[in-house]
Amino acid sequence: MMLCPKCKSELSEGATSCFVCNTKIGDGAEAGRAWSLAGYIGDKITADFANETLLSFEIPSVVISKSGFFGNAGLALTSFFGDSDQLFEISVPSHLVEEATEILNNTLGSGWRSARDEE
Ligand SMILES: [Zn+2]
Structure with missing residues (x-):
């Protein structure tokens, strides 16, 4: 992507x-x-927290919600959280995706789902 x-x-x-x-x-x-998908987050508060956490590690991140980038209309994404109408994808530069995944594993725990869990 x-x-x-x-x-x-x-x-x-x-x-x-x-x-x-x-x-x-x-x-x-x-x-x-190049950006890579790091994982999925089920609510906006956690997504914002993830964004800020990564930034504190100097990792830029892009959060995409089902309704688009921070409110811009557009993207329809498949929900991995059942019927939740909130789903956020978090992407980071490809060369930082492993570091970002580890940071989010440690800070968010079950509040997010690593894209790697699907592999
Ligand atoms: Zn543009």
Whole structure:
């Protein structure tokens, strides 16, 4: 998965610019960074906490809710939490996904589900 470095829209692999905000992909330190899904969180408070926790470890993270990025309309995601209408995916830069997973395992415990649990 690729994310726009500016507005965090999900882009198709190999996209050269963002179809939402027109940011060019492929130059600059942030551009073209690969993001990986770290796991799933069932409520917004925990998702925000995870975001802040990762930030305190200097790991940037993107939280995607079923209704889009922090309220932007758009993405429909399959719920892994049954009928809960709250589901948040948390993604981090690919090279930090193992570290982020470990941090969230330690801080959130059962409040989240690692993407690795499915493998
Ligand atoms: Zn964008």
